[in-house]
Amino acid sequence: MSIKKIKFIAILGIICLAWPFYTQAQAKKDLSAFDKGTYASKTDTLPYRILFPRHFDPKMKYPLLVILHGAGERGNDNTAQLAYGTEMLLNDTIRDKYPAIVVLPQCPKDSYWSNVKIDKDANGKRIFNFQEGGEPTRAMSALLGLVDQFLDKPYVNKKQVYVGGLSMGGMGTLELLRRKPKVFAAAFAICGGDNTNNVPKYAKRVPLWIFHGANDSVVPPDHSEVVVAALKEAGAQPRYTIYPNTDHNSWDKAFAEPDLIPWLFSNHK
Numbered sequence: 001m002s003i004k005k006i007k008f009i010a011i012l013g014i015i016c017l018a019w020p021f022y023t024q025a026q027a028k029k030d031l032s033a034f035d036k037g038t039y040a041s042k043t044d045t046l047p048y049r050i051l052f053p054r055h056f057d058p059k060m061k062y063p064l065l066v067i068l069h070g071a072g073e074r075g076n077d078n079t080a081q082l083a084y085g086t087e088m089l090l091n092d093t094i095r096d097k098y099p100a101i102v103v104l105p106q107c108p109k110d111s112y113w114s115n116v117k118i119d120k121d122a123n124g125k126r127i128f129n130f131q132e133g134g135e136p137t138r139a140m141s142a143l144l145g146l147v148d149q150f151l152d153k154p155y156v157n158k159k160q161v162y163v164g165g166l167s168m169g170g171m172g173t174l175e176l177l178r179r180k181p182k183v184f185a186a187a188f189a190i191c192g193g194d195n196t197n198n199v200p201k202y203a204k205r206v207p208l209w210i211f212h213g214a215n216d217s218v219v220p221p222d223h224s225e226v227v228v229a230a231l232k233e234a235g236a237q238p239r240y241t242i243y244p245n246t247d248h249n250s251w252d253k254a255f256a257e258p259d260l261i262p263w264l265f266s267n268h269k
Contacts, residue, residue, distance in 0.1 A: 030090050031082055034104070038078075039149060044142035047078035047106045051089055053099035056155075063100040063160035063265060064150055068143075068169030068176075070251075074109045081106045084166060088255045098265050101156065105146055111139035113165070113172025116193075128223060130171070130195035136179065140172065144179060151183070159269040164188035166251040167219060174227065177202035186267035188260065190251045191216055193223025196230040203234035207267050210238055211254040213246030239263070 034049035053062060067089075069081040081104045088094065089102055107113055115137050117129040136144065150156055161184050165173040170192020177187055178194075181202040188209040208231065212224040221242060231238045241257070243250050254260065 036078055039146040041145050046142035049104045051102040058155050061157040064156045065100050065102045066163045067104050068165030068172045070167035070169055074107045084251050085255050094261050107139040111137050113168050114175040132195045132197045160185050162186050162264050166190040177206050181205045185269045186264050190254045191219045194227050196226050199230035200234045203231050203236040208238040211241045211250050213243045213250035216248050218248040
């Protein structure tokens with residue numbers, strides 16, 4: 001074997017050994033782009049991460065996008081909510097073409113974005129009972145305050161405010177639309193759900209794109225299907241994407257949709 005070939009194999013081996021550490025470092029570097037913040041009121045606090053446009057100018061106005069995580073990312077470390085969707089948000093092309101302020105709040109471990117009641121059947125499978133109306137949960141109450149706080153910022157374009165979420169966050173998205181139907185220019189809900197009696201309150205006001213996995217074993221796709229049916233019955237024209245052979249993590253495919261961000265930001269109040 002030639003000396004050149006031996007050197008090549010040695011270098012290749014070093015690269016293979018170093019690659020996992022490199023990618024981990026890159027991930028940490030990427031997530032550091034999300035600044036930390038905390039919303040505080042007299043009764044509640046809500047940690048959040050925020051991603052500003054690359055060349056942020058406080059004298060300009062930018063779209064605001066709020067993204068709500070699922071139940072598995074609840075807590076107070078102000079990090080777990082970055083588990084999904086960040087690759088899309090940090091995409092260079094998206095950041096350059098659609099400069100926006102992105103806020104990712106974190107729901108406390110002992111609360112829930114929406115006021116859905118969760119029971120279990122005889123087999124231990126979760127049953128979601130979405131409530132009609134009702135008082136907001138502690139997490140939703142803080143989220144409403146956080147949204148109001150950002151709406152008061154001079155650099156937020158109030159004609160381009162968006163919200164989206166996955167699982168518990170998809171449920172929270174629909175509830176947030178009901179509680180603030182005049183605020184949002186568009187929204188997306190991934191494997192979420194709502195009480196169909198709530199749907200008319202936001203149906204004609206907010207364009208929606210709803211996603212769900214056909215084989216979702218956690219949140220049945222029926223919960224999205226009935227919302228889509230109620231939206232159409234109310235005169236809305238929602239986008240609805242059902243992923244065949246996909247279980248609960250339909251957010252992986254939804255966040256990879258090339259038209260998601262362009263569609264979202266094409267809507268204005």
